[in-house]
Amino acid sequence: MILSARNLSVSLGGQRGFLRKTVAPVQAVDDVSLDLKEGEILSLVGESGSGKTTLGRTLLGLQREKAGEIRLDGKVVSGLAPEAARVARRAIQYVHQDAGAALDPWWSIGRTLAEGLLIHGVRNAVERKERVAAMLKAVGLDPDSARRYPHEFSGGQLRRVVLARILLLRPRILILDEPTSGLDMSVQATVLNLLLELREQFSLTYLFISHDLSVVERLSDRVAIMLRGKIVEMRPAKELFAQPTHEYTRVLLDAAPRLTGRRVVASVGTGVAAN
Ligand SMILES: Nc1ncnc2c1ncn2[C@@H]1O[C@H](COP(=O)(O)OP(=O)(O)OP(=O)(O)O)[C@@H](O)[C@H]1O
Numbered sequence: 001m002i003l004s005a006r007n008l009s010v011s012l013g014g015q016r017g018f019l020r021k022t023v024a025p026v027q028a029v030d031d032v033s034l035d036l037k038e039g040e041i042l043s044l045v046g047e048s049g050s051g052k053t054t055l056g057r058t059l060l061g062l063q064r065e066k067a068g069e070i071r072l073d074g075k076v077v078s079g080l081a082p083e084a085a086r087v088a089r090r091a092i093q094y095v096h097q098d099a100g101a102a103l104d105p106w107w108s109i110g111r112t113l114a115e116g117l118l119i120h121g122v123r124n125a126v127e128r129k130e131r132v133a134a135m136l137k138a139v140g141l142d143p144d145s146a147r148r149y150p151h152e153f154s155g156g157q158l159r160r161v162v163l164a165r166i167l168l169l170r171p172r173i174l175i176l177d178e179p180t181s182g183l184d185m186s187v188q189a190t191v192l193n194l195l196l197e198l199r200e201q202f203s204l205t206y207l208f209i210s211h212d213l214s215v216v217e218r219l220s221d222r223v224a225i226m227l228r229g230k231i232v233e234m235r236p237a238k239e240l241f242a243q244p245t246h247e248y249t250r251v252l253l254d255a256a257p258r259l260t261g262r263r264v265v266a267s268v269g270t271g272v273a274a275n
């Protein structure tokens, strides 16, 4: 097991607010246990506000847990101060849905990517340059694009840039939070394909957060269904889609075409295997 969480609970808010109003705390993650197996894709599905992002942020160490334990390679990495938690969990990286927001508009892509390497102790400028060029290639971009600036890239290309930046840090686990939202169907499919290729090439394990059940079905080894902070069902994708046992999962599957509208229907024809 590469990552395991036991009885994880997280509450948000609850402090005395800015205007001296007391905000009731939200139990965003409620007694969640899950295991990520090395190399698998575990998808996290559930309605808006069910706690998916909060769970992801907690696994990363960006959000402190109220209770429970997290182990990375069997080693306890929870119960630490925020800074220490992030260091201990450097092998876990987050892929945000808003790719562009993570990039400095005034810096060339090459500079941004090289800076990440410098922060991680790669002192040799030539080595940085070479590794940046190789990684741009790995994500399907021309190494010359290092000279370009974020606004010169399309949405799909920006996702590739962000993936390059993250992969330069040599993560082992990626938490992908709606990684293709806001992209056209065909671009979504190519980005999903790329994610599958990169997983092979860099031996990655994915926690894949998505609303798009057709993509989840195609991509995942296992699926966890989240409802009001709890995981109510977690099973191999094939089984779950063929025979959902939890009432809420059934509701979710039934509602899928309506929830995501045209996208589900359209994606059946496109698929991640296309392009
Ligand atoms: N900073 C915060 N302070 C207080 N409550 C919060 C905060 N962030 C999120 N919440 C609440 O925590 C719960 C879980 O939110 P979270 O963002 O994890 O859900 P989600 O499943 O990722 O939703 P979505 O699918 O819309 O991204 C929600 O009830 C939300 O309103």
Ligand SMILES: [Mg+2]
Residues within 6 Å of the ligand: 052, 053, 054, 177
């Ligand atoms: Mg979210």
